[in-house]
Amino acid sequence: MKGQRKKEKTGGNSMDFFEHGGRNGGTNISYDFSANINPLGMPDAAARVLQREWKRAESYPEETSRTLCEAIARQWQAKEAQLVCTNGASELIYAAVRALKPAAGLILAPAFSEYERALLAADCPVRCFPLRRENGFQAEEGLLTFLEQQPSGSLLFLCNPNNPVGNCMDPKLSERVLRLTTRKKIWLAADETFLPFCRDYENISMKRFYRDYGNLLIINAFTKLYAMPGLRLGYGICADREVIRQIRRQLPAWNVSVPAQLAGLAALREEDYRERTIGYLDKARACLIEGLKKRDKLIYRIYPPCANFIFFEGVPGLDRLLAGKGFAIRSCENYRRLGPGDYRIAVRTGEENEALLQALDELEKEL
Numbered sequence: 001m002k003g004q005r006k007k008e009k010t011g012g013n014s015m016d017f018f019e020h021g022g023r024n025g026g027t028n029i030s031y032d033f034s035a036n037i038n039p040l041g042m043p044d045a046a047a048r049v050l051q052r053e054w055k056r057a058e059s060y061p062e063e064t065s066r067t068l069c070e071a072i073a074r075q076w077q078a079k080e081a082q083l084v085c086t087n088g089a090s091e092l093i094y095a096a097v098r099a100l101k102p103a104a105g106l107i108l109a110p111a112f113s114e115y116e117r118a119l120l121a122a123d124c125p126v127r128c129f130p131l132r133r134e135n136g137f138q139a140e141e142g143l144l145t146f147l148e149q150q151p152s153g154s155l156l157f158l159c160n161p162n163n164p165v166g167n168c169m170d171p172k173l174s175e176r177v178l179r180l181t182t183r184k185k186i187w188l189a190a191d192e193t194f195l196p197f198c199r200d201y202e203n204i205s206m207k208r209f210y211r212d213y214g215n216l217l218i219i220n221a222f223t224k225l226y227a228m229p230g231l232r233l234g235y236g237i238c239a240d241r242e243v244i245r246q247i248r249r250q251l252p253a254w255n256v257s258v259p260a261q262l263a264g265l266a267a268l269r270e271e272d273y274r275e276r277t278i279g280y281l282d283k284a285r286a287c288l289i290e291g292l293k294k295r296d297k298l299i300y301r302i303y304p305p306c307a308n309f310i311f312f313e314g315v316p317g318l319d320r321l322l323a324g325k326g327f328a329i330r331s332c333e334n335y336r337r338l339g340p341g342d343y344r345i346a347v348r349t350g351e352e353n354e355a356l357l358q359a360l361d362e363l364e365k366e367l
Contacts, residue, residue, distance in 0.1 A: 030326035031352055033345040036163075036194065036309040038227040039284070039352070040277055043270040046226065046263040053262055061258040064248065068261045071268050072235055076207065081241045084248055085264075087255045089193055089221040089234035092247070093157075094118045096217060096236065099246040100187050102155035106147070108139060109336035110164060112191065115157040116336075127154075130337055136303055137165045137337075139173060144180055152185040159191045160206075161198065164332050164344040166305035168195075168204050178206065182215055191219040193234075194307040199278050214240035222260075224308070225274060226267040231260040281308055285347045291357040297364045300341075309346045316340040318363075325359045 062068075065085035073080045086092040097105070097118045105119030105126045119126050129146045131137040147156065158177065161168045169177075181188045190206040198204060210216050221234035233256060238244055267273070289310060292299050301313040311332070315321075317340075319331040332342040347353065 028326060029323065029328045031348070031355055032328045033348060033352075033356060034328040034330040035229065036224055036307070036344075036346045037229060038197075038225055038277055038308065039346070039348045040227070040273075040280060042227045042263070043267045043273050045266040045270050046228065049262045049266040050259055054259075056262065057258050059258065061254050061256060061261055063253050065256045065261050068256070068264050069235070071265055072237075075268065076210075076237060078210075078237060079241075082237055082239060082244055084236050084244050084251070085256050085261075086234045086236065086251065087260075088223060088229075088232040089191070089219050090114050091232075091251070091255065092219055092234050092236045093189070093191075094121065095247050095250040096189055096219075097122045097124065097155065098250045099243070100155055102187060103151045103153035104155075106150055106154050106156040106186070108143070108158070108162070110137065110162070110332070110338050111157070111159045111335075112163045113335065115159075115189075115191075119155075124155075128336060131162075131165075133337070136167065137162065138167055139169045141173070143173070144176060147177065147180050147184065147186065150184065150186060153187075154184075155187040155189060156181060157189050157191060160204065161194050161305075161307045163194060163307075164309070164330065164335060164338075164342075165303055165311045166194075166307045166309055166344075167303065168198060168200075168306045171204055174204075174206065175209070178209055178213060178216060182213055185215070187215050187217065188213075189217045189219060193219065193221045193224055194309075196220075196225045196274055197278065197281060197308040198306045199282065200306075210237060211239050214238070214243070217243065222264050222267060225277065226263075228260075228263055228267075231257070231263055233260040233264050281347055284350060284353060285310070287350075288347055288353045288357075291353070292360075295357070295360040295364060297367060298360055309344055311342070311344050313341055314343055318343060321363055322356075322359060325362065327356060327359055 068085055069080045069083040073083050093114055105124045107115050107128055109128045109130050206218055217236055217238045219236050223229045299312050299314045303311045319329050330344040332338045333340050
């Protein structure tokens with residue numbers, strides 16, 4: 001029955017983790033909407049440097065990616081010693097947990113599952129603040145009450161925008177969270193991996209606060225915006241240099257490859273790339289959402305997104321039905337607080353988006 005839902009998962013410490021991106025190893029997928037990568041692809045400058053400088057992969061990379069850290073630091077008006085480059089954002093998440101040794105790990109649910117995996121791998125107790133479906137999974141002031149009850153030395157992971165839901169926390173609330181965690185001596189890891197896709201980035205990002213809060217670690221990556229997940233390149237920034245030193249101690253030598261460092265440097269030089277991406281996304285996302293709304297036999301509710309992906313409720317099993325037509329979408333039933341019928345799709349090229357809508361039309365006719 002349309003709109004009817006099965007009981008949601010409330011989560012626990014035993015979780016089934018899907019292959020990253022939602023792909024389950026199928027070989028007949030022609031269109032991948034499961035991974036939230038920039039549909040414009042890798043910047044031309046990054047692709048060219050990889051083609052031109054491939055011979056440099058025969059040499060060891062800079063051990064701590066110093067040149068790349070310096071380039072990122074210039075963009076942030078920070079010091080190189082306040083930055084660490086990692087083999088994707090995931091390596092940073094695990095290293096930060098090991099370095100900070102939190103008394104408890106604090107997560108919102110639903111959210112990116114790697115936070116919980118990293119905490120459990122370090123035998124750290126996990127405490128969860130549930131986001132309510134009836135409120136659009138938007139963080140509320142109840143989060144402040146939850147944080148007041150947590151011990152000093154805890155580590156809060158804050159995913160902004162939320163993955164998989166795609167909404168952003170109210171900037172006023174996020175600032176209150178930052179001030180409260182500082183007072184409570186709670187570490188705050190702000191994962192802003194998808195935030196560069198948001199037009200209002202400057203007003204939402206914790207970037208405007210990091211110089212004044214030593215308990216704040218901002219997590220970012222080249223993976224999504226610059227479409228280079230296969231190269232594995234993330235970074236973290238913290239005003240407290242000792243935090244960065246402790247994180248670096250948890251990393252292996254030469255953790256970021258030569259190709260990743262070169263591509264990262266080249267991508268940073270394409271200063272208009274983000275603006276071009278946002279200009280495309282604003283139109284493509286609106287068009288895709290409008291198309292999804294018209295397929296209401298299969299799709300029941302669309303949550304307003306601010307990033308490069310769309311979260312929606314639909315008929316259970318839609319991922320399998322679409323896989324039969326060559327499309328991979330992300331079933332979100334393995335996330336805390338979510339269940340069968342919850343999905344996430346990336347915004348892709350116009351041609352790919354239209355192909356997805358046509359596949360949905362075919363499925364509606366087959367029902």
